[in-house]
Amino acid sequence: MSTQLNLQTSRISTVVPATPRGEKTGEYNLNYMDLLMKLHYIRSIHLFDSEAVKDLSISDLKAPMFPLLDSCSHVSGRVRVSESGRPFIKCNDAGVRIAESRCEETLREWMDEKEYSVDGLVHDHVLGPDLAFSPLVFIKFTYFKCGGLSVGLSWAHILGDAFSAFNFITNWSHTLDAQAFPKSLHISNFTKPKFLSNSISDYPISVKKATLVDNYWLPANDSYVATHTFHITSKQVHHLATTFTSTKTNTKYFEIISAMIWKCIAQIRGDFGPRVVTVTTSNVSNGVESEFPKNDLVLSRIETNLSPGESNLSELVTLIAEKKMNENHILEKFVEESEGKGDFIVYGAKLTFVDLEEGDFYGVKINGKKPIMVNSDIGGVGDEGVVLVYRGPEDDIGNTGRMVTVSLPGKELDLLKCKLEKEWGI
Known part of the structure; x- marks a missing residue:
């Protein structure tokens, strides 16, 4: 059986914050952890069956993004590099990209062929070579032959970790269902890790x-x-x-x-x-x-x-x-x-x-229904x-x-x- 999906990307558009900033553009300063992660990307897919997404148009899916971006303006900004050579994010409302795609196969056929892979369902997204025109986030909506939907996210790690990325999509889904934003994706009974002090070397070996x-x-x-x-x-x-x-x-x-x-x-x-x-x-x-x-x-x-x-x-x-x-x-x-x-x-x-x-x-829900499968890679x-x-x-x-x-x-x-x-x- 072929391992290539019959995918057709029909349109790429841009979503910006609901409240225009005009000339009041700011700068988001990146800390050391942001800069360490700048060459990495978080990619995820949430697959929904036809029952969850019936009667939802692409306009319905895009609408929650506008108010969501108001709460985190740097997500829709662009990377700049200062005269000293240190990167930062210009909060200029350049927006996140929305890709629309169709697959001439059913969700079940996709899973039979590709198992859990995110390939094809997430936009091929890397920053550069012109940083001023490189979106930090791509969201790809792929409609399947059976009526199912994939919500594919490509998130520049410089913005935040995997929990931030998933929280962004969760907040989008709650806004779509007209619910309040969830406070966190973290499960409340998580035990705080204990760490030994590091006194062996002044040079980090984890990077x-x-x-x-x-x-x-x-x-x-x-x-x-x-x-x-x-x-x-x-x-x-x-x-x-x-x-x-x-x-x-x-x-x-x-x-x-x-x-x-x-x-x-x-x-x-x-x-x-x-x-x-x-x-x-x-x-x-x-x-x-x-x-x-x-x-x-x-x-x-x-x-x-x-x-x-x-x-x-x-x-x-x-x-x-x-x-x-x-x-x-x-x-x-x-x-x-x-x-x-x-x-x-x-x-x-x-x-x-x-x-x-x-x-x-699995806190991401559409019409109150959980995805049938979630997957992520880096x-x-x-x-x-x-x-x-x-x-x-x-x-x-x-x-x-x-x-x-x-x-x-x-x-x-x-x-x-x-x-x-x-x-x-x-």
């Missing part, structure tokens, strides 16, 4: 300097990085938690899944595998969750003398849960000393595990690879498994698929 592709804000890779999403059912996750680890009862699924994949990748790469990895978590240490888009992340490194490929799962789980070393203060110093001019890879500089478990990504990933872990759809009895999106060099990803299927039944 690396990047070479750009031409004049685009996209890092060059030494190998082709492919992406695949695994759906681990609630039964499979429970089996992992109870059978293959001897950890405490409060162990997170993220930690178990990350340990499992770390071990598999280490075996694939040989020579005992990567002994330094990066873990990215949401920063909720101040107890305040903001609706305003921002990069509110903690980047931590984990170093071990163990051989990950030969370690048992519980040892790796303990490392991930208890041995993270927060690099944020070093990263801030590192970026500011370069006056914000550097180009860096974060995701994939080292093998990177991204904890998105506390996000309710653009601009380095050669070491990235693993995203987030909640999957509810099963028939209300339990949720996990979606795990992995980006790795193509040959490694193929070997990982075989390994997970053979050894873990995934």
Whole structure:
């Protein structure tokens, strides 16, 4: 069966804030974390069946964007570079782009062909080469033959983290349904992570300097990085938690899944595998969750003398849960000393595990109906690879498994698929 969708993009338009700023354009100053993330992009799709979107026109879908952009004007701005070389965002109401597309296949045919892939349903979006004309956000509405709809988001990471991106789409859907904005995507019972103080080195190892592709804000890779999403059912996750680890009862699924994949990748790469990895978590240490888009992340490194490929799962789980070393203060110093001019890879500089478990990504609803499937990946990933872990759809009895999106060099990803299927039944 063909793996290419019959997609036809019919129109691209622009949505701007509902309240014109006129000549009162401002500037949004980017902090160190924004600048670290400037070469990365968050891409997501929400798939809805025909019942959820019946009688909704493209005008209906675009209308909520106008008031939504009033609350976060920098999202519809454009990047500029100051005389010193430090980027900032000009809040000039240039707008976000809306792409309209049609697919001559049904949602089921798409899922049979492409599984969970976002390719084709998210606009091909990279900043540059002329930053003054590069939108920071693209939203792509794709209508399927069956009447279903895909809402595809491409979000420049410089604007904010994955929770900010998903919160933006959630607020759009609530405005579409004439509901109040939700306060947050974070689940209230999320446990704040504990971090060890970092005193080993003044040079951060969770990022690396990047070479750009031409004049685009996209890092060059030494190998082709492919992406695949695994759906681990609630039964499979429970089996992992109870059978293959001897950890405490409060162990997170993220930690178990990350340990499992770390071990598999280490075996694939040989020579005992990567002994330094990066873990990215949401920063909720101040107890305040903001609706305003921002990069509110903690980047931590984990170093071990163990051989990950030969370690048992519980040892790796303990490392991930208890041995993270927060690099944020070093990263801030590192970026500011370069006056914000550097180009860096974060995701994939080292093998990177991204904890998105506390996000309710199924909070996006149209006509009160949840999407039948949500998926997300990250653009601009380095050669070491990235693993995203987030909640999957509810099963028939209300339990949720996990979606795990992995980006790795193509040959490694193929070997990982075989390994997970053979050894873990995934």
